Amino acid sequence: MTPPVIAVTSLTRRFPSGTALDDITLALPPGAVYGLVGANGAGKTTLIKHLLGLLRAERGSVRVFGLDPVAEPVAVLSRIGYLSEENDLPGWMRVDELIRYTRAFYPAWDDAYAEELRSAFALDPAARIGTMSKGQKARAGLLIALAYRPELLILDEPSSGLDPIVRRDILGAVMRNVAHEGRTVLFSSHLLDEVEEVADHVTMLAAGRIMLSAPLADVRGAHASLDAAFVAHVGRSAQGA
Numbered sequence: 001m002t003p004p005v006i007a008v009t010s011l012t013r014r015f016p017s018g019t020a021l022d023d024i025t026l027a028l029p030p031g032a033v034y035g036l037v038g039a040n041g042a043g044k045t046t047l048i049k050h051l052l053g054l055l056r057a058e059r060g061s062v063r064v065f066g067l068d069p070v071a072e073p074v075a076v077l078s079r080i081g082y083l084s085e086e087n088d089l090p091g092w093m094r095v096d097e098l099i100r101y102t103r104a105f106y107p108a109w110d111d112a113y114a115e116e117l118r119s120a121f122a123l124d125p126a127a128r129i130g131t132m133s134k135g136q137k138a139r140a141g142l143l144i145a146l147a148y149r150p151e152l153l154i155l156d157e158p159s160s161g162l163d164p165i166v167r168r169d170i171l172g173a174v175m176r177n178v179a180h181e182g183r184t185v186l187f188s189s190h191l192l193d194e195v196e197e198v199a200d201h202v203t204m205l206a207a208g209r210i211m212l213s214a215p216l217a218d219v220r221g222a223h224a225s226l227d228a229a230f231v232a233h234v235g236r237s238a239q240g241a
């Protein structure tokens with residue numbers, strides 16, 4: 001059996017405000033698109049921060065490529081492309097400077113692919129990041145997360161700020177393409193229709209617990225829609241979250 005890219009075992013994380021992750025266990029093999037669904041505060045970002053080594057497992061264990069991301073951050077992060085929810089890019093840089101700066105860190109950076117994405121995302125190389133719209137920043141963030149063809153692409157709420165056309169035609173295609181190449185995508189979302197369109201596998205989180213984790217085809221076979229599955233497993237609708 002192929003070893004999982006992401007292996008999380010009995011991961012629990014508490015904050016003073018409450019339990020953000022409650023005994024999470026997940027094993028995700030490579031070559032697929034994984035959709036992590038949950039309402040605001042469900043624990044999606046906290047789980048992602050553990051995968052990136054930004055939070056240390058208080059209880060349980062986290063392995064990415066078989067490695068502990070806290071103990072071996074360079075070995076893990078050099079193989080991950082990440083787009084954060086905040087998308088905190090340096091505002092003073094121009095798009096072309098951001099591309100030049102980022103490519104210096106990654107030997108596998110693909111110039112032709114970066115240019116293809118820049119053109120598809122209609123990003124002006126001379127545009128100053130600080131003056132760009134939320135959607136333009138999201139596109140720039142996606143470009144630099146993708147252009148070194150990472151083995152694992154982690155996108156935290158990638159569609160926030162993206163217009164529907166970029167979301168459907170570009171983001172979806174990009175994620176499918178990564179999986180077709182045998183690489184792996186994990187993205188979080190509270191938009192069930194988006195997850196239904198692009199994910200191979202769906203994991204539903206609520207109040208820090210996994211309520212359902214299954215191939216999308218199985219979920220579709222058992223429920224009229226992903227929304228119906230969410231209501232059945234989580235007890236309320238994810239829409240409006």
Ligand code: ATP
Nearest residue numbers: 015016017020038039040041042043044045046047
């Ligand atoms: P959203 O869709 O709003 O981004 P989420 O599913 O990503 O939500 P998290 O950001 O992981 O959820 O938050 C889970 C819970 O943990 C929330 O109750 C949140 O308030 C809490 N939390 C997250 N980070 C911290 C922190 N650094 N300190 C205290 N509480 C935190």
